[in-house]
Amino acid sequence: MRCVLRLLLFLLPGLPALSASAESPPRWWKGNLHTHSLWSDGDDYPEMIADWYKQRGYQFLAFTEHNLLAEGQRWLSLTNARGGGPVFARYLERFGPDWVEQRTVDDSPQVRLKPLSEFRTRLEEIDRFLLIPATEITDRHLTAPIHINAVNITTVVPPQGGSNVLDVMQRNVTAVLEQRERTGQPMFPHINHPNFGWAITAEELMRLEGERFFEVYNGHPEVRNFGDASHASMERVWDILLTWRIAILGLPPMFGLAVDDSHHYHDFAVPKSNPGRGWVMVRARTLTPESIIHALESGDFYATTGVTLTDIRRDGNTLRLHIAGEEGVTYRTEFIGTRRGFDRANEPIRNAAGDRLRVTHRYSPDIGIVLAASEGPSPSYSFTGDELYVRATIRSSKAKSNPYRDGETEAAWTQPILP
Ligand SMILES: [Zn+2]
Ligand SMILES: [Zn+2]
Numbered sequence: 001m002r003c004v005l006r007l008l009l010f011l012l013p014g015l016p017a018l019s020a021s022a023e024s025p026p027r028w029w030k031g032n033l034h035t036h037s038l039w040s041d042g043d044d045y046p047e048m049i050a051d052w053y054k055q056r057g058y059q060f061l062a063f064t065e066h067n068l069l070a071e072g073q074r075w076l077s078l079t080n081a082r083g084g085g086p087v088f089a090r091y092l093e094r095f096g097p098d099w100v101e102q103r104t105v106d107d108s109p110q111v112r113l114k115p116l117s118e119f120r121t122r123l124e125e126i127d128r129f130l131l132i133p134a135t136e137i138t139d140r141h142l143t144a145p146i147h148i149n150a151v152n153i154t155t156v157v158p159p160q161g162g163s164n165v166l167d168v169m170q171r172n173v174t175a176v177l178e179q180r181e182r183t184g185q186p187m188f189p190h191i192n193h194p195n196f197g198w199a200i201t202a203e204e205l206m207r208l209e210g211e212r213f214f215e216v217y218n219g220h221p222e223v224r225n226f227g228d229a230s231h232a233s234m235e236r237v238w239d240i241l242l243t244w245r246i247a248i249l250g251l252p253p254m255f256g257l258a259v260d261d262s263h264h265y266h267d268f269a270v271p272k273s274n275p276g277r278g279w280v281m282v283r284a285r286t287l288t289p290e291s292i293i294h295a296l297e298s299g300d301f302y303a304t305t306g307v308t309l310t311d312i313r314r315d316g317n318t319l320r321l322h323i324a325g326e327e328g329v330t331y332r333t334e335f336i337g338t339r340r341g342f343d344r345a346n347e348p349i350r351n352a353a354g355d356r357l358r359v360t361h362r363y364s365p366d367i368g369i370v371l372a373a374s375e376g377p378s379p380s381y382s383f384t385g386d387e388l389y390v391r392a393t394i395r396s397s398k399a400k401s402n403p404y405r406d407g408e409t410e411a412a413w414t415q416p417i418l419p
Contacts, residue, residue: 026300028281028310029292031060033134033151034192034218034259035275038113039074040065040136043082044265045091047099047114050123050131052265052275059287062134063116064149069135069156074113075103083111087266095122132289136192137176141168144199147192150176152289154183166204173211186293190214190257193223198231202360206241206249213296214238216256216303216413219277219404221270223261226405230349232360235393235413239368240360242416243338246388253389253416255296258303268402277404278305283312299415306410307331307394319417320380321392330397333379335372337390337416342366389416 036042037049046063053061063070078084083091088111092100099122101112120131134151139159146168150157157175162168169191176189190213194200205214216234217225227233232240238256245251258278268274281302284295295301302309308324323331343364348356371390372381381390396410 024285026283026285026295028283029059029287030279030281031058031062031292032260032262032275032279033062033064033132033190033257034136034149034215034261035061035063036065036136036261036263037063037070038076038083039063039068039070042263042265044087045083045113046070046116047095047119047122048091049262049265049275050119050129051094054123054129056276058279059128060130060132060282060292062132062149062151064134064136064151066136066138067156067159069133069153070113070116070119072115074115075105075110076113078102078109078111083113127287130287130289130292132292137172137189139168139172141165141199143197145197146172146199147196148172148176149190149192150187151190152185152187152293153179154185154187155179165200166207169200169204169208169211173208177210186290188213188293188297192259193218193220193225193261194237195224195227195231195234196220196222198224198359201358202232202237202240202244205237205254206244206251209251211254212252213255213257215259215261217258217278217305217404217411218261219259219275219305220261220263220273221404222273230357230359236368237360238391239336239338240363242389242391243342243367246418247338247340247342248344253299253418255299255301255415256303256391256413258305258413270403270406274402276402277400278303280304281309299417302412302414304410304412305404305408306398306400307396307412309394309412309414312414314417318380318382319390319392320378321394321414323377323379323394325377326396326398330375331377331394333374333392333394334370335379335381335390335392336368337371337387338367338369339371340386340388342388383419385419387419389418391416 037046076083137148139146160171162171173189262275264272283300284291311322313320343366346361346363392414394412400408
């Protein structure tokens with residue numbers, strides 16, 4: 001309809017040509033890049049989940065089932081506890097008997113799990129809601145789970161294995177990039193929850209080539225975003241790897257994503273892996289996979305668990321942010337970076353017997369220092385020229401509803417900028 005209207009207006013003499021959407025100014029699009037449904041280990045139908053996100057103002061969503069794309073014929077037994085009973089009843093009620101496909105095999109009722117190619121027709125809307133094909137490549141090395149999302153892929157990348165944690169990551173990342181090269185379709189891998197199972201250290205992640213993204217925040221309660229006494233937090237890992245990649249390894253910076261990794265859509269509680277905890281806000285002109293991926297790869301996005309930014313801008317030598325403040329909520333912005341000439345000293349962590357543990361080393365306090373901090377809605381930072389990079393973390397005083405862990409307050413993370 002809109003296209004017809006555009007064409008008509010274009011053809012009418014005397015009227016200026018309408019600006020095509022490619023010429024419209026960039027705007028922020030809200031999305032979640034890590035989502036599970038009944039196609040793997042999530043506990044609801046993909047239409048129900050997409051509908052949940054769409055109704056809450058998300059504009060894009062990637063289902064990332066373990067080692068598969070939602071395609072082909074799949075029938076689910078309705079005696080299956082995850083998709084049957086009240087879960088099925090709600091699905092039937094929301095989408096109706098004309099949409100929901102049922103059959104009986106050997107006296108056992110079954111429901112068809114619709115593939116993405118079908119359910120997207122019911123949910124996608126131009127400029128309002130986009131579903132992007134994706135998968136979670138679910139690999140491991142010994143006991144370390146190594147999970148890598150691949151967004152906008154055309155075919156599943158089977159877990160590639162490898163001889164150590166870095167090798168497993170590298171082989172999977174390279175396989176995704178080879179598919180991109182082969183098909184010409186923009187797609188990208190991202191490293192999931194590095195602290196899950198204490199799988200991936202900063203020293204491993206920093207050496208990964210071709211990778212631009214990792215999860216600085218994942219809403220699954222078991223992924224240990226904040227580390228512990230002997231394990232670095234994801235933010236600490238980020239500063240370590242940025243410093244080493246830029247100053248020593250000659251590799252591009254990595255960007256930090258916030259995602260849900262949602263599995264549980266019925267009971268909302270801290271120990272559940274619920275939707276709505278972490279997302280990205282991407283600044284792009286159009287709501288297409290190509291446009292969203294281009295903006296992500298340009299670092300034109302931020303990760304958030306609730307704080308909204310209306311602008312992130314570099315004016316010459318100054319990085320300026322604008323926070324959409326809420327009444328009665330305070331915000332503290334820290335501009336974080338590492339200066340040239342930093343102390344490179346770092347030490348492995350050992351157990352009581354003196355054995356080296358395979359965990360992120362302890363680094364000097366020069367790494368990821370707070371360069372400046374400010375309160376209020378319009379924080380800014382002027383580069384002095386000796387920073388390797390600068391990024392910002394904005395912490396709000398507002399308690400997060402249904403948090404990843406008790407006591408969590410809302411936050412946002414902007415992407416590193418090189419002076
Ligand atoms: Zn995972
Ligand atoms: Zn996952």
